[in-house]
Amino acid sequence: MSEQVYGIKVPIRLDYTYVVGTAPARFLRGLAQGKIVGQRCPSCAKVYVPPRGSCPTCGVPTRDDVALSDKGIVTTFCVVNIPFAGSAVKAPYVSASVLLDGADIPLFHLLQEVATEDVRMGMRVEAVWVPNDELQPSMNSIRYFRPTGEPDAPFESFKEHL
Amino acid sequence: MTTADADPRQATPLTAPHMLEYEYTRSVGPVIGRFFGALQERRVVGVRTAGGRGLVPPQEYDPESGEPVGDFVDVASAGVVTTWAWVHAPRPKHPLQRPFAWALVQLDGADTAMLHAVDAGDESRMSTGMRVRIRWSAETHGDIHDIACFEPEDAR
Ligand SMILES: [Zn+2]
Numbered sequence: 016m017s018e019q020v021y022g023i024k025v026p027i028r029l030d031y032t033y034v035v036g037t038a039p040a041r042f043l044r045g046l047a048q049g050k051i052v053g054q055r056c057p058s059c060a061k062v063y064v065p066p067r068g069s070c071p072t073c074g075v076p077t078r079d080d081v082a083l084s085d086k087g088i089v090t091t092f093c094v095v096n097i098p099f100a101g102s103a104v105k106a107p108y109v110s111a112s113v114l115l116d117g118a119d120i121p122l123f124h125l126l127q128e129v130a131t132e133d134v135r136m137g138m139r140v141e142a143v144w145v146p147n148d149e150l151q152p153s154m155n156s157i158r159y160f161r162p163t164g165e166p167d168a169p170f171e172s173f174k175e176h177l
Numbered sequence: 178m179t180t181a182d183a184d185p186r187q188a189t190p191l192t193a194p195h196m197l198e199y200e201y202t203r204s205v206g207p208v209i210g211r212f213f214g215a216l217q218e219r220r221v222v223g224v225r226t227a228g229g230r231g232l233v234p235p236q237e238y239d240p241e242s243g244e245p246v247g248d249f250v251d252v253a254s255a256g257v258v259t260t261w262a263w264v265h266a267p268r269p270k271h272p273l274q275r276p277f278a279w280a281l282v283q284l285d286g287a288d289t290a291m292l293h294a295v296d297a298g299d300e301s302r303m304s305t306g307m308r309v310r311i312r313w314s315a316e317t318h319g320d321i322h323d324i325a326c327f328e329p330e331d332a333r
Contacts (some may be wrong), residue, residue: 020213020319022202028270033195040191152191 029049038068041080043152049144051083053061053118061119085142085157088168090177094131109134113160114176121176124154128161137173139165186279209239216323219300219313222249223287233287252286255310255330259283259290263300272326278303283325294326 035043038054042065045052054066054077060079061070069076091111092111109131126134127143140160150156205213208224212235215222215261224246230239234250238245244297261280266275280303281290297303297310308330317323 018214018217018319019207020205020210020217022204023199023320024211025203027197027199027201029197031195031197033193035191035193037190043191 023047037118038066038077040152042066043154046154046156047150047152049147049150049156051085051115051142053081053083053115055079055081062117063120064115064118064122068077081117083118084116085144086163087113087118087140088173089126089134089136089138089140090114091136092126092134092175094134105157107131111140111160112177113140114173124157125159126161127159135167137167137170139163139168183222183266204268206237208235208246210237210277211324213319213321215251216321217317217319219254219317221252221254221284221311223289224248224329225250230288231286232289233275233284233289243297246308250286255291255308256282256287258295258303258305258307258309260305261295263303272322274280276281276300280309280326282309288310293321 017143041054042052051064052066053057053062053064054068055073056070056077057074057079058073059070060077061072062083063070063077064076064083089111090113092109093110094107096107098106104125109126109129110123111126111134113125114121126140140164141163142157143159143161144150145158146169178257206217212222219231222235223231224235225231225248226239227241227242227244228291231243231252232246234238235249236246248316252268259281260277261278263276263278264271265276267277271277273296274282276295276297276299278293278295280295282295283290295303295309309327310330312328314323314325
């Protein structure tokens, strides 16, 4: 009598070639030069980063590039306590929405060089870049954000950007 | 700063490979588990329904009556192609990397057919009703890949 099999490995695998599109490509090529590029809506003047090439509110193309600061404020964040397969960072760590100075929507990135319990909404942070010779058209060109030590931004200043 | 290119077709698109992959372990249950266990020993088992039909691959319930099935039965490792489709250009994850047929094969002793690949070499060798036999994999692991494919019975 043969042995009973209880389970089988069933790999699910999807192999994509991801094409980023024109506006996100400008953002990514900016990162390769150590710059953060957003785009401004010609109708409502909101600045989107990363730019998608159009304003989702007004439904019009965004054509004007805007150079953004690599400093900003933490609008909201989460502490990741549970490690998962494939994670590049050791738990616990903080993922934060960072509203860059001059932008109207926050960028999602890793926050480091701060104890998880010290992170707060309104905290001023800055990008920590990889060395110049390692810059590439990728979000990985920014290693993480870290606190600048400046005074916190008041809630009123970012409540429209959560 | 600059303004976006007037003609976006002038810009070289940025592309990157993106792989989405999960490896599940699927529980197969007592009936299919027995089927896979037999494949590992290079045998094929099915089940007999209350009405006497042999289901291969086996199922836990008789699809006609909904009743639990009865005993396991051994069936042959050769049978008949009941229908088929020729694959001219195999995809990377297909069981054979040369043109082959997907076929429903009714093994001798079974009343139902199972889906698998037939390595016939050329579409002209395929026909409904043709006899095929299992080509076993060099190593067996207790899953459907233990059957490498079927091959025409008249092949060497
Ligand atoms: Zn707008």
